[in-house]
Every structure is written in structure tokens, then in C-alpha cells.
Amino acid sequence: MTKEIILSGMRPTGRLHLGNYLGAMKNWIAMQDDYNCYFEIADWHALMSDYGDPGSVTRNSRDMLCVWLAVGLDPEKCVIFRQSDVPEHLELFFIFSTITPLGWLERCPTYKEALVNNDKKDIRNYAFLGYPSLQAADIALYRADKVPVGKDQLPHLELTREVIRRFNHLYNTDVMTEPGEVLTKVQKLKGTDGRKMSKSYGNTIYLTEEKASLKKKVNKMVTDPARIRVDDKGHPEVCSVFSYQKIFNQNEAEKINNECKSGTIGCVKCKKKLLNNLNDFIQPIREKYLYYKENTKKVNKILEDGNRRAKKTASENLKLFRKEMNYG
Secondary structure (H helix, E strand, O other): OOOOEEEEEEOOOOOOEHHHHHHHHHHHHHHOOOOEEEEEEOHHHHHHHOOOOHHHHHHHHHHHHHHHHHHOOOOOOEEEEEHHHOOHHHHHHHHHHHHOOHHHHHOOHHHHHHHHHOOOOOOOOHHHHOHHHHHHHHHHHOOOOEEEEOHHHHHHHHHHHHHHHHHHHHOOOOOOOOOEEEEOOOOOOEOOOOOEOOHHHOOOOEOOOOHHHHHHHHHOOOOOOOOOOOOOOOOHHHOHHHHHHHHHOHHHHHHHHHHHHHOOOOHHHHHHHHHHHHHHHHHHHHHHHHHHHHOHHHHHHHHHHHHHHHHHHHHHHHHHHHHHHOOO
């Protein structure tokens, strides 16, 4: 049987952290064998907000690719490509821009959220308003059957389906595929300060974190604020450190939970256990990442091959779309 097509991607806006892995990459790795996967380095999307420093988008794109390979994305099993190396994305984006009402874009909840959360950057520009159209083009260009999303992203995927339905209706065709969703299991991870993990908060633990800096971050992590003395009874449900133990130290998590509640394990000892387990998780990723960073030719070849495969599919589909439009 022909495998269903998956399209997903990330914006290269900085170093990748544990939240990125648990929120997306872990699921991508599991999908490689069951789907025909396309994973894009969404650098055009990043440029919409980081237009003041295009060089950082280029550097972050390269770094992202090395991390993807280090965590286990296999270019033999999936297509890894950079969005800007496949110009068909912008052509379909323009086509979608002509048929997408402004009201659809302005009501997009993620657009409104971005305006609030990016108060340090001026993102009230034409491109950023239109980014849902570009995202719809990304998905439609590969005729993706499904898109991996969390429940909070479903409204955005529905906007993509609306744009595709409008295209099919306007040109009396069914050439474009309305994508379904793959509701992925997302493990939520707090930042080191107890808030949502975010680069803008400076509370991240990177997937390539060096052990020395990892130790500093773990030692500074917020624990139960009501716990003053070592033998005080704790409340692990409100402790950032314990939320990590449940993910990265599953074998001991229940034991630590009970010991914390009874006051028989202190925060220092708990953090030491976490540090060892986190480093065990990160170290092989860090080593593979450094390998790819040093092997420029190998990484270039992987990206060139992925770009070629993505462009072949994108070009064929765009020709088909234009034929249905009776355009060109």
C-alpha cells in the first residue's frame, strides 16, 4: 500500500531545546517508518520575524539540520529540505494570497498570540499577516494527507483546509488534498523557572547542552517553594525538577515522588539524580551533533538530496495545480 504523506516543519529561530524534541521531533522519528514524510526547515517563516538579521536564519537553519540528524531523523526514510531552496513554495503562497480573505488571516488565533508574545519585534508586516497562507502552501504543495498537530493547533489546520477548499471550489477541481490531522502525544515540559519553556524566557535546556552548563541550569531549577528544610514534606506536583524526573527518570519517578512527599529526599539529591539522567539523554545527541557540524560535506549532500527530492514533488504538483487553474 502507498504510504500516506506527512508534512511538518520548524522555524529556525534559535537553538533547539528539550521542549522542541518532546513537542515535535520525538513524534517525527516515530512516523518515519509508517508515512512518506517531508520535514521542512521553514526559513521563510523565520525571516518573517527575523528579517533584521537574515544571517541568523541561515546559521540557525544549518544548526537545526545537524540537530535533526543527531536526534534520529533519517534522510533514507524521510525527505529533509530547506523551504527557501524550493521556490515553488513562494509561487503557491502567492496564488493562495489571491484567494485568501483578509478576515481569515486577521482572526487566526496564532497570529493574535504572536502579536502579544513578540512585543520586542515589529512583526506587523504584510508577510507575517500572510504566514497562514504560506503554511497552507507548504502543506498543499506536497498534497499532504495528514499533518501532525497538537489540539491547540487544530484551528490553524482548519484554516489550511478552508484555503484548499476555496481553491478547489473556485477552479472546479479536487486536485488539492484536504489534510487530516495526526493528533500527536505532546509531553509538556516546563522551563527551568517553572514557566513554559521558551527561548524568550531564557529558561531552556538545549538538546546540545554541555554538561557544565547543564549542571548550572539544573542546580538553579525552581523546586517546591514551600519546602525550606531538607526534611520538609514536599509537593512534587508543583516542582519543575519532578516534572523532568517523570520524563527522563521514569524508573525512579514514583520512588522520588514518595520520598519527596515524606521528606526523605532533599532537593539537592533530587537534582543530582536529574542531572545524571539528563546528561545520559543529551550526551549521545551532543556527540552526533558535533559529528555533523564537523562534516560539512556530508551535511551539504544530505540537504542537497532532500532539496532535490522535495523540489521534484513540488514542481510536479504545482504544474498540476496551474493546469487545473487554466493558468500558464
